[in-house]
Amino acid sequence: MPLLRDACLNPCKAKLYKDTVKQSQNRWIDISVPLQSGMVHWPGDPEPSFQRIADIDQGSDANVTLCRHTAHTGTHMDAPCHFIPGGDGIETFPLDVGIGRARLINLPTTAIVSKDDLQHKGIQPGERIILKTRNSDARWHHLDFKADFVAINASGAQFLVDAGVALIGVDYLSVGAYEGDGVQTHRILLGAGVWIVEGLQLGGLEEGVYDMICLPLPIAGSDGSPARVLLSKTT
Ligand SMILES: [Zn+2]
Numbered sequence: 001m002p003l004l005r006d007a008c009l010n011p012c013k014a015k016l017y018k019d020t021v022k023q024s025q026n027r028w029i030d031i032s033v034p035l036q037s038g039m040v041h042w043p044g045d046p047e048p049s050f051q052r053i054a055d056i057d058q059g060s061d062a063n064v065t066l067c068r069h070t071a072h073t074g075t076h077m078d079a080p081c082h083f084i085p086g087g088d089g090i091e092t093f094p095l096d097v098g099i100g101r102a103r104l105i106n107l108p109t110t111a112i113v114s115k116d117d118l119q120h121k122g123i124q125p126g127e128r129i130i131l132k133t134r135n136s137d138a139r140w141h142h143l144d145f146k147a148d149f150v151a152i153n154a155s156g157a158q159f160l161v162d163a164g165v166a167l168i169g170v171d172y173l174s175v176g177a178y179e180g181d182g183v184q185t186h187r188i189l190l191g192a193g194v195w196i197v198e199g200l201q202l203g204g205l206e207e208g209v210y211d212m213i214c215l216p217l218p219i220a221g222s223d224g225s226p227a228r229v230l231l232s233k234t235t
Pocket residue numbers: 072076077078173174198224
C-alpha cells in the first residue's frame with residue numbers, strides 16, 4: 001500500500017492520488033472523493049490524518065491505519081443532530097432514503113442556489129435531488145478551502161423543504177454558505193427531516209435521472225459520517 005504510506009508522510013504527493021469521478025468496470029460511477037491526509041477540510045477543524053501506526057515493513061504483524069478526522073470530511077452526510085438539539089444521529093439514516101432514484105440538476109452559472117433557481121425544476125415530494133454547480137468544475141478536493149463555494153441559501157432550503165424532498169446532495173463541503181445564512185440553511189433542512197449529503201464530486205456528469213447508492217457509516221450518535229456515494233445512469 002505505498003499510496004497510503006505516502007499519504008501519511010507527504011500530503012502533497014498524496015494529491016497525486018487517482019482522479020475523482022471513477023467509472024468502474026460496471027455501471028456504477030463513484031462520486032465520492034478519496035480520503036487522504038492533508039485534504040481540504042472545514043476551516044477550524046483538525047487536518048484529516050491517516051497514519052499507519054503498525055507497519056509490516058517495520059516488523060509489525062499487520063498494517064494498521066489510525067484515522068483522525070471529523071465526521072464532516074470529504075464526501076459525507078449530516079445527521080439531524082449536527083444542527084438540531086436532541087436530533088437523531090447518523091445511525092438512524094434510513095437505508096431506503098440512500099438507495100433509489102436520484103435526479104441530478106445542473107446549475108452551471110448559479111453563484112448561490114435560491115428558490116428562484118429551483119422552483120421551475122418540477123421537484124416532487126420524496127425526490128432525491130443532487131445539485132451540480134460550478135464547484136464541480138474543479139477537483140476541489142485536491143485544492144485549498146474555497147470560501148466562496150456555491151451553496152444553498154435559506155430561500156432555496158425552504159423551497160426544498162416545502163417541495164418535500166427526501167435528500168439533497170451538493171458538490172462542496174457544506175450545503176450552506178461559509179458566511180451569511182449557512183447555519184440557517186442547515187437548520188431549515190435538518191429540522192424538516194431532509195437528509196444532506198455533502199462533498200460530492202460531479203465533474204463530467206450530465207443532468208438527468210440516476211440510480212443512487214448513498215451509505216454513511218452507522219456511527220452511534222454522530223452528527224455525520226463519511227459516505228460512499230454511487231450513481232448509475234438510468235436507461
Ligand atoms: Zn457536514
